[in-house]
Amino acid sequence: MGKGKFKGKPTGRRNFSTLEEMIAGTSSRPRRFKQVEVEHKEGEEIEEESEEDSEEETERRKGIQGIIQIENPNLVKPKTMKAGQADLERTTELSRREREEIEKQKAHERYMRLQEQGKTEQARKDLERLALVRKQRAEAAKKREEEKAGLITWTLGLITARNYWASCRLQMGNDRWCSHINWFA
Numbered sequence: 133m134g135k136g137k138f139k140g141k142p143t144g145r146r147n148f149s150t151l152e153e154m155i156a157g158t159s160s161r162p163r164r165f166k167q168v169e170v171e172h173k174e175g176e177e178i179e180e181e182s183e184e185d186s187e188e189e190t191e192r193r194k195g196i197q198g199i200i201q202i203e204n205p206n207l208v209k210p211k212t213m214k215a216g217q218a219d220l221e222r223t224t225e226l227s228r229r230e231r232e233e234i235e236k237q238k239a240h241e242r243y244m245r246l247q248e249q250g251k252t253e254q255a256r257k258d259l260e261r262l263a264l265v266r267k268q269r270a271e272a273a274k275k276r277e278e279e280k281a282g283l284i285t286w287t288l289g290l291i292t293a294r295n296y297w298a299s300c301r302l303q304m305g306n307d308r309w310c311s312h313i314n315w316f317a
Contacts, residue, residue, distance in 0.1 A: 226234070246252050250259060 243252065247255050250256065
């Protein structure tokens with residue numbers, strides 16, 4: 133059965149030290165507290181030493197950094213200038229990315245000018261397609277006109293045929309006509 137009031141969490145469960153553990157020095161408190169206490173006591177002792185020793189300790193680094201003393205080659209140190217030292221006539225150079233971006237924009241503008249003039253392959257192909265589409269549309273319009281004219285002719289033929297049969301009906305008489313043909317009755 134677990135100790136404490138609640139279920140254990142990722143941080144751990146409650147641990148209580150007894151009086152004997154505290155006297156023996158084996159309490160359940162983290163070791164970090166002991167280290168802090170030891171450092172605090174050492175700090176008091178260090179203050180008592182001379183100033184030269186304290187300067188050496190501040191320069192000394194902990195862990196691997198104390199052993200290896202290599203500077204970062206990628207670290208760019210900031211260049212500080214005074215206002216009097218600034219060279220106002222010197223022009224700033226563009227970075228590679230900025231130069232490439234400007235070149236890309238100029239190339240695009242040049243290509244668009246040639247495209248408008250019809251000097252590029254893509255413009256020629258576009259003009260050929262446009263001519264083909266115009267030709268097809270003209271042929272389709274001509275065909276529609278012919279069909280319209282044919283429809284008018286066909287309609288006139290129908291009207292003429294109807295008129296002919298109507299006149300025949302009148303000549304034969306309605307009774308005889310309706311008995312064998314009942315198309316227009």
